[in-house]
Amino acid sequence: MKSNNIQQNALKKANFKTKIDLLVKFIFAFLALICACVVIFIVIFILVKGIQPFIIPDGSGATQNISDFFLNPNWLYDGTGGMSYMMLATIYVTLLSLIISVPTSIFCGLFIVKVCPKSIKEILKTGVQILASIPSVIFGLFGMGVLKPIVKGFANAVGMQTFGGSSVLTGVLVLAFMTIPTITLVSITSMEAVDINLSKASLALGASNQQTNYKIVLKASQSGIFAGTILGIGRALGEATALQMVIGNGGVGWDFLNVFNIYRTLTTTMLAGIGEATGIKYDIRFSLGIVLIIVIVVTNILLNLLKNYMTRIDKGEPKDKNKIGIIKNIKIYLEAYVHAKKN
Amino acid sequence: MNNENNKDEVVFDVKNVNLFYDNGAKQALKDINMKIYKNKVTAFIGPSGCGKSTLLRCFDRMNELVDNSYRDGIITYNGEDIKDINSIYLRTRVGMVFQQPNPFPMSIKDNIFYGPRCQGVKDKKILNEILDESLKGAALYDEVKDILNKSALGLSGGQQQRLCIARTLAMSPDVILMDEPTSALDPIATLKIEELINELKKKYTIIIVTHNMQQAARISDYTAFFMLGELVEFNKTEEFFSHPQDKRSEDYITGRFG
Amino acid sequence: MKFSKLSKLGALALAFAATACSSVSSEFDTSKAIKLYSRSAGSGTRECFFEGIGYSEVKAEDKWESGVTVSSVESNADIMSNVGGEEYAIGYCSLDSVSSVSTIKALKFEGVEATKENVLNGTYKLKRNFNYVLRNYDDAADASKKQACEGFIDFLTNTTEGQTVISTNGGIISARTDLKSFKDIESKYAIFTSDEQLNIDFCGSTSVETIIKAAVEKLTSLVSNKKLTYTLNQSGSGDAVNGITEGKNGKLFGIGFLSREIKTDEAAKLTDDNARGSFAIDAVVPIVNAKNTSYTETTAEELTKMYKGEYKVWSDVLSK
Known part of the structure; x- marks a missing residue:
C-alpha cells in the first residue's frame, strides 16, 4: 500500500533530519567559539605584550617602573611616563561629551518620533542613520576645519588662548557630534517601541502632548536610551583618529581640567608618532592598551549593572527585593541540593 | 428614536455626523443623529466594523489622533460644539477606558496621581484624598490598599481594568467612555465591572461600546444599534430588546447574524 | 526639563556661535603666550631641529620643562596647517614645504635665510x-x-x-x-x-x-x-x-x-x-604665523628659551 511506503520513507527521513540538526548545531557552536576566541586572543595578546615592559628586562637590564607608570603626570614617549592622568582625561572628555550628546539625542529622538510631520520623518531618520555610519576620520576633518576656528573665536571672546583652536573642548565637541547619531538611533527605536496605548491613555486623561512625551514616552524608553548611551560611551572612549586631530597632544598633569588647554587621551597617545616608534616606545603602547581595555570593561560592567537596576525599577520592583531574592534563591538551591544528596 | 418627549437632560447631542478615513476613501460613519442623556448608561452595539468604537472616540476627540481622517457634522457637549472646546480640557471632562487594560508602568499610586499631577495638583493631602476616593469608586480599594507602592503591572487583568477606571475617576469627569471594557476579562472580573458600572451611573454619564448583547441588555438604560456606519435604531433598552422597530435590529437580536 | 534651563542653554549656544563669527582680531597682541608646536617624538625632522638649536634633551622624548605645554603633531603638513591657524604659534618644518603656504612665514636662523644656496654653502645650520x-x-x-x-x-x-x-x-x-x-x-x-x-x-x-x-x-x-x-x-x-x-x-x-x-x-x-x-x-626651518610680522629672525638661544618656557609671551622675545 502506498501509505506504507510513505511511512517507511518518513522514518528514514526523520532520522536523517535529526542527524542534520545535530550537525548544524555543532557548526553554529563552532563558529560562535571561533568568534569568541578571536576576541579573547586579541585581549590576551595585548595583555601579554603590555605586561612585558614591566616584567622582562630590556637591553640595559632594567624593567619599566610600575609606580612611574601610575604616578608620573607626564608622558615622555621614550617608554617612560605615567598613564593615570591620561586615563582620567579619557574619562573626563567622554563624560563632558555625554553631557552635550545625551540631551541632544533625546530631544532629536523625541522630535523625530513624536513631533515632526510624517512626511519628513523618514528623511530625518535616514539622515541620522547616514550620520551614524560616517567614519571617524571625517569627523576629525570636520573638527579641524570647522570646529577649531569656532572654538578659537569663542576662547578669544572669553579671554582665553588656545592652540589655534585645538583643545579639550574641541575634542569634546567632536566626540559629541560622533555619538549623537548613535544615541539618537537607539532612542528612536526604544521610543517607537513604547506601547501606543499608553500614550492614548495619557491623552485620554487630559495630558497635553508634551506632558505625554516626557512623562510616558521618555520614562518608558529610558532603559533603551540608556543602552544607546552605553554604545555612545563605547564609541567615545575608543575614539583615536578624530580626537587626535583636534585635541592637541600635549599637556601634563591636571591640565585637562581647563577645557581650553590641549591634552591627550590614552587612545591619541597610542596613535601619536606610531610610524616612527620602535622597541620600548612601541611596546609601551600595548601597556596603554591594557589600561584602555580595563577602563572600557569596567565602564561597561558598571553601566550594565546600572541598566539592569533601572530596568527593574521600571518594572516597579522595590530596590532591596533583588538582593533578598538572590539570597533566598541560594538558600533554596542549597536546600534542594542537600535534599537530593540525602536521597 | 423618539427623543422629543424625553425629559432626561442631554449631555451630548450628535447631529449629522459623518466620518471619513484615508482622505475620504472610506466612510466609517454615515449621518449619525443621537443624544446621550445624563447619568444614564448608553450602550453602543452592533456587528464588527459597524463604527461604534469610532463614534465613541469622537466624543473626546480621540478620533483626531488618526491621520487622514475627517469628521463633519456637529457634536455638542452641554450645548457647546466640542470643536470649539480645547481638546485637552475636553478630555479632563470626558474620560475613556480602553479595551485592553493599559495601566502605566508605575506604581498603583502614581497611576492614580498621573491625571491630577498633569493638571498641576501637587498638594499631597489632596492627592491622597483623590487616591482614596477613586480607588473606592472603582471598588478596588480593599484589594490594593496595602500594595499602593507596587507596580500596577503586577495586578490581574480585572484589577488592572478597574485601576484604569479608578484612574479616570481621579479626574472627576462628567462622562466616562468605555470601549469594550470587559472583552479581555474573565467572567468573574466582567461581573465585578458590570456591578461597578451600575454604581458609577449614579454620579457619571456612561457610554459603553460592547460586543456582547446580553451585557447591553443587563446594564444599559439606552441602546444604540449600529450597522455598517449607520445608526439603525436608538431607544430605551427595554423597548429596544422587547420591541425592536427595525427589521435589521430584530435580526441581530435574534441572532440571525452577528 | 524647565524652559528656563533650556533657554539658558540656548543663549549660551548663540553666544558660542556669535563669537565664532566674530573670529579673530587683526592686531598682533604681544602680551599673548607663545604657542609651541613640535613634531611627535620619533620624527627625523624633530631630531634635526632640536639637535640644531642645541636642546637635544627633547629631540626624541617629551622631556619638556615643568609648566611648558607643547602640542605634538604628526607630519609636516599638520604642523604647517596648525601654525598657519594660530597667530601666536611657533614651530618648524622642512624647507621645501614652506614656500607653498601663504599662512606661515619662515624665520632666518642665526642671521641666515633658509635657502638652498645657504644650505649648500654651509652657512645655514639647521639641516639634515x-x-x-x-x-x-x-x-x-x-x-x-x-x-x-x-x-x-x-x-x-x-x-x-x-x-x-x-x-x-x-x-x-x-x-x-x-x-x-x-x-x-x-x-x-x-x-x-x-x-x-x-x-x-x-x-x-x-x-x-x-x-x-x-x-x-x-x-x-x-x-x-x-x-x-x-x-x-x-x-x-x-x-x-x-x-x-x-x-x-x-x-x-x-x-x-x-x-x-x-x-x-x-x-x-x-x-x-x-x-x-x-x-x-x-633643511629644517623655524616657522611662525604670517600675521606675526615683527618676528623675522631667530637664534638657537631664542628658540631654546622658547621651548624651555623661559620666554612665555611674545613680548619677551620681541623686545630683545
Missing part, C-alpha cells in the same frame, strides 16, 4: 641628510630586483633628469658637472628595457616622499619596460633599515629611505653589500 640604503639582493636569484634598485639610485644621483627631479621637489643638491643623461645608464640595467613585470617596494621616511614619488614617476616614464613599478610604503625613518633587512608584515623592501643618519644599532644589521649613501640635503 636624506639617505638611502639598499637591500642586499642575492645576485643569482634576484638579479632583476637588484638591477631595478641600483638603477633607481643611479638615476637619482647620477643623471641630469634625476637631479632635476630632486631640486624641483625641494631637495638641496650641489651643482655638478659630471652628470650623465638617462640614455647613458639605461643599457647597464637590463630590467629597464626588458619585458619583465616587476614591482619594487620602498620604505622608510615620510619626509622624502615628495622627492622620491616624483623620481619614481619620472623614471617609469623614461624606461621602456612599462611593467616595472615602484611602490612607496613610507612610515618613518625608523622602518627603513628593518624594512630592507627583515621586512615588515611579510613584505620585503628594496630600498629604505631615512631623513637622518643611520644609527649604530641599525648599522649593525647592515653589511658592506648594503649600498647606502646620501642623495639630498633637507
Whole structure:
C-alpha cells in the first residue's frame, strides 16, 4: 500500500533530519567559539605584550617602573611616563561629551518620533542613520576645519588662548557630534517601541502632548536610551583618529581640567608618532592598551549593572527585593541540593 | 428614536455626523443623529466594523489622533460644539477606558496621581484624598490598599481594568467612555465591572461600546444599534430588546447574524 | 526639563556661535603666550631641529620643562596647517614645504635665510641628510630586483633628469658637472628595457616622499619596460633599515629611505653589500604665523628659551 511506503520513507527521513540538526548545531557552536576566541586572543595578546615592559628586562637590564607608570603626570614617549592622568582625561572628555550628546539625542529622538510631520520623518531618520555610519576620520576633518576656528573665536571672546583652536573642548565637541547619531538611533527605536496605548491613555486623561512625551514616552524608553548611551560611551572612549586631530597632544598633569588647554587621551597617545616608534616606545603602547581595555570593561560592567537596576525599577520592583531574592534563591538551591544528596 | 418627549437632560447631542478615513476613501460613519442623556448608561452595539468604537472616540476627540481622517457634522457637549472646546480640557471632562487594560508602568499610586499631577495638583493631602476616593469608586480599594507602592503591572487583568477606571475617576469627569471594557476579562472580573458600572451611573454619564448583547441588555438604560456606519435604531433598552422597530435590529437580536 | 534651563542653554549656544563669527582680531597682541608646536617624538625632522638649536634633551622624548605645554603633531603638513591657524604659534618644518603656504612665514636662523644656496654653502645650520640604503639582493636569484634598485639610485644621483627631479621637489643638491643623461645608464640595467613585470617596494621616511614619488614617476616614464613599478610604503625613518633587512608584515623592501643618519644599532644589521649613501640635503626651518610680522629672525638661544618656557609671551622675545 502506498501509505506504507510513505511511512517507511518518513522514518528514514526523520532520522536523517535529526542527524542534520545535530550537525548544524555543532557548526553554529563552532563558529560562535571561533568568534569568541578571536576576541579573547586579541585581549590576551595585548595583555601579554603590555605586561612585558614591566616584567622582562630590556637591553640595559632594567624593567619599566610600575609606580612611574601610575604616578608620573607626564608622558615622555621614550617608554617612560605615567598613564593615570591620561586615563582620567579619557574619562573626563567622554563624560563632558555625554553631557552635550545625551540631551541632544533625546530631544532629536523625541522630535523625530513624536513631533515632526510624517512626511519628513523618514528623511530625518535616514539622515541620522547616514550620520551614524560616517567614519571617524571625517569627523576629525570636520573638527579641524570647522570646529577649531569656532572654538578659537569663542576662547578669544572669553579671554582665553588656545592652540589655534585645538583643545579639550574641541575634542569634546567632536566626540559629541560622533555619538549623537548613535544615541539618537537607539532612542528612536526604544521610543517607537513604547506601547501606543499608553500614550492614548495619557491623552485620554487630559495630558497635553508634551506632558505625554516626557512623562510616558521618555520614562518608558529610558532603559533603551540608556543602552544607546552605553554604545555612545563605547564609541567615545575608543575614539583615536578624530580626537587626535583636534585635541592637541600635549599637556601634563591636571591640565585637562581647563577645557581650553590641549591634552591627550590614552587612545591619541597610542596613535601619536606610531610610524616612527620602535622597541620600548612601541611596546609601551600595548601597556596603554591594557589600561584602555580595563577602563572600557569596567565602564561597561558598571553601566550594565546600572541598566539592569533601572530596568527593574521600571518594572516597579522595590530596590532591596533583588538582593533578598538572590539570597533566598541560594538558600533554596542549597536546600534542594542537600535534599537530593540525602536521597 | 423618539427623543422629543424625553425629559432626561442631554449631555451630548450628535447631529449629522459623518466620518471619513484615508482622505475620504472610506466612510466609517454615515449621518449619525443621537443624544446621550445624563447619568444614564448608553450602550453602543452592533456587528464588527459597524463604527461604534469610532463614534465613541469622537466624543473626546480621540478620533483626531488618526491621520487622514475627517469628521463633519456637529457634536455638542452641554450645548457647546466640542470643536470649539480645547481638546485637552475636553478630555479632563470626558474620560475613556480602553479595551485592553493599559495601566502605566508605575506604581498603583502614581497611576492614580498621573491625571491630577498633569493638571498641576501637587498638594499631597489632596492627592491622597483623590487616591482614596477613586480607588473606592472603582471598588478596588480593599484589594490594593496595602500594595499602593507596587507596580500596577503586577495586578490581574480585572484589577488592572478597574485601576484604569479608578484612574479616570481621579479626574472627576462628567462622562466616562468605555470601549469594550470587559472583552479581555474573565467572567468573574466582567461581573465585578458590570456591578461597578451600575454604581458609577449614579454620579457619571456612561457610554459603553460592547460586543456582547446580553451585557447591553443587563446594564444599559439606552441602546444604540449600529450597522455598517449607520445608526439603525436608538431607544430605551427595554423597548429596544422587547420591541425592536427595525427589521435589521430584530435580526441581530435574534441572532440571525452577528 | 524647565524652559528656563533650556533657554539658558540656548543663549549660551548663540553666544558660542556669535563669537565664532566674530573670529579673530587683526592686531598682533604681544602680551599673548607663545604657542609651541613640535613634531611627535620619533620624527627625523624633530631630531634635526632640536639637535640644531642645541636642546637635544627633547629631540626624541617629551622631556619638556615643568609648566611648558607643547602640542605634538604628526607630519609636516599638520604642523604647517596648525601654525598657519594660530597667530601666536611657533614651530618648524622642512624647507621645501614652506614656500607653498601663504599662512606661515619662515624665520632666518642665526642671521641666515633658509635657502638652498645657504644650505649648500654651509652657512645655514639647521639641516639634515636624506639617505638611502639598499637591500642586499642575492645576485643569482634576484638579479632583476637588484638591477631595478641600483638603477633607481643611479638615476637619482647620477643623471641630469634625476637631479632635476630632486631640486624641483625641494631637495638641496650641489651643482655638478659630471652628470650623465638617462640614455647613458639605461643599457647597464637590463630590467629597464626588458619585458619583465616587476614591482619594487620602498620604505622608510615620510619626509622624502615628495622627492622620491616624483623620481619614481619620472623614471617609469623614461624606461621602456612599462611593467616595472615602484611602490612607496613610507612610515618613518625608523622602518627603513628593518624594512630592507627583515621586512615588515611579510613584505620585503628594496630600498629604505631615512631623513637622518643611520644609527649604530641599525648599522649593525647592515653589511658592506648594503649600498647606502646620501642623495639630498633637507633643511629644517623655524616657522611662525604670517600675521606675526615683527618676528623675522631667530637664534638657537631664542628658540631654546622658547621651548624651555623661559620666554612665555611674545613680548619677551620681541623686545630683545
